[in-house]
Structures are given as C-alpha cells and as structure tokens.
Amino acid sequence: MKTNFPVEQLRGLQTPFYYYDMSLLQATLDVIKKETAKYQGYHVHYAVKANANDKIIKLICDNGFGVDCVSGGEVKAGLDAGCAPEKIVYAGVGKADWEINLGLDADIFCFNVESLPELEIINELAAQKGKVARIALRINPNVDAHTHHYITTGLNENKFGISMEHLDGMIERIASMANVKLIGLHFHIGSQILETEPFMNLCLRVNEIQDQLDAKGVNVEIINVGGGLGIDYKNPDQNPIPDFAGYFATFNEHLKLRDGQELHFELGRAVVCQCGSLITKVLYVKEGVNKKFVIVDAGMSDLIRPALYGAHHEIENLTSTGAEQTYDVVGPICESSDCFGKEERLPETKRGDLFALRSAGAYGQIMACQYNCRTLPAAIYSNEL
C-alpha cells in the first residue's frame, strides 16, 4: 500500500504543513482492532503525546480506543476529543496538583504513579474531594529496550517509575491509605523498539513480579505494559502498518495473566507515525563547495527529530522525475543541526518542488516550536481536501 499524495491539491497550499492520510490511520486502527480481538481482555490506549491533533485523537477514540496521557493538557485533549474518562490513563513523574485534580474531577480510569511522594499527594487530593483514585504503580523493570538512549525509559538509571526494591514498601503504604486503590501494575520500557526480545524480557519480568505479589496475597486487576512498538522509517511504503500481529502475539505467548486480569497497552508511534508527512517547498538549490544544498522552507522548528535524536525521515520529491543527483537537504533555521539529510539521492530538484518528509505523524507536529519567530505548521487531513 503506497501512501498516495494528492499532489495537485497540496500544491496550492501554504507550506510547510503536516499532511495526514486518514485512510491509512483507519487501516492501522482496523489492524490493531483485529489483532487485539484475538485475545481476552486486551485494551489499547493511544499515547496522545505522539500526536495530539483533535481530529487524530477523535478518530482513534471513535474506533473504541482509550488514551494514555503524560500531562494534564493531554488529559484535557483526550476529554475534548471525546474520549471516555473510563478509558483514560495518566502517567508522568511530575504531576502537578492541578493535573491530579483534573484527573480526579474527570474520574479517569487510572493514575500511573511513579513515586511515593506522588502517591501521598494523590491520596491527599482525593481525600479532599471525597474520592478514591484508582492507581497503578509504574515499575521500572530494568529491561534494556536496545533503543536510542534518549528514548529508553525502563533502566534503573532512568527517572521513570518505581524501582523493584521499593515496590513492597509502596504496596504496604497503599494498604494504609483510604483514598487510593491499587488496581494495576504499569510498565513502559522505551520507544521505537523493533526487536521482540525487549518485549519478551518485559513479559518475563512481569511474571516474576506477579509471582512475588501472589506470594504476598496481592492481586491486581490490570497489567499495563506501555507502548514502544517501532515503525519502519526507511520503508514507509512497503511497511505502512507495523507488525501488530507479532507484537500482541509476543505478549500472549510470554505474559502469564491471572484469571480475569486485563492487559493494557499504550501505543503512540506505531499508531500514527506512518500516516503523517511534513510537506515542504524547495526555496533554493544552492551550489556549495563540492556539494549541492536543497534549502526547503521547513526546518527543525517544524520537525525536530533529526536535530534532537539524529533521526532520519525518508525524503521524497513529489514533483520531479528528473535524473537522480546528490543533495544535502537543509532548513532555513540558524542552526547547523537544521539538516534533514546528507547526500540524499533525489531526482533533479528545482525551486518550487514539493518534498514530503515521511513517517512524521508521531513526535512531529506536536514537538514543533516557534524558534526564529516562525509560524507553527498547519495540519491538512486527506479526508478534508
């Protein structure tokens, strides 16, 4: 399945902008629904931080998914897009009082708690409202996701979650608290994970922890294994939809759920990444010393992943079929890291050509900023053209 760009319709629009192929998003959601339906008690929450555009969240929630949030703003974005409160989970190491209160007022499904001091505050704020907050403990499973060190989260050295040594103490504290109820265990080991092994290791770790809790007579209703499934940045046309079948099968095979226990997932990138592209126009083709630069009107302010993580997005010239040449593709921002590709092989390019920076639906538009007093990029949806 190729992501087809309606080039003639895009040509007239003010660049740069994000273009979202909503039929690819729907096809992706259909696959997730089909694959999770094979198992009992599997629930998927979409990780809003990947892309918080109202229309994207709404389509996902209209398909029956919940949302996973990491801030009060995201809880609000989920509610505004029509997500049912009982499908909202909320994690984050630094939840402010107003954010916790927002979650309590909305009666969200679960707070994923990351420390003892946070637990105390949730208990206190819930008491003030005469409520009982449902919580899961986010455990740092010390599992290596083998991913970029900026996006690994499940190692002891990371700031996220509660270390396994502190788990027993936390559970004892919860037993003495009147306004929190422990319903689950939560994990999230990192992002852009393409191997099976880290997920398998996570399952084995969850099994160990559950055995230890069983021995103490502690039962939880839900296990939440977070997100992190990666996508194919190199071949967006060949692999527009990630291998959800293999992903869910890994958990089904290795994770030992207790009777009636639900398994929750928080997928972000894998849901929305391939449906989005950053569309940008070529401003100039500049001769350097031994190099040709294509200068486009999008920059790191619109898509920061290359500058932030050294990530690479496939670059496609949508309007030229000329003979291939070699170019460095750079943005207009006054930073040397404002570069989308070095020595890219592209059809002969001229001023006015349209480029698509592919696989930009996740951690793209939401990370855009106004550095250099630039305008934030707009969003264009395939079903609204």
Ligand SMILES: *Cc1c(COP(=O)(O)O)cnc(C)c1O
């Ligand atoms: C970021 C995040 C996710 C989603 O990660 P992806 O790699 O986009 O699937 C899920 N859960 C938590 C707690 C997160 O912080």
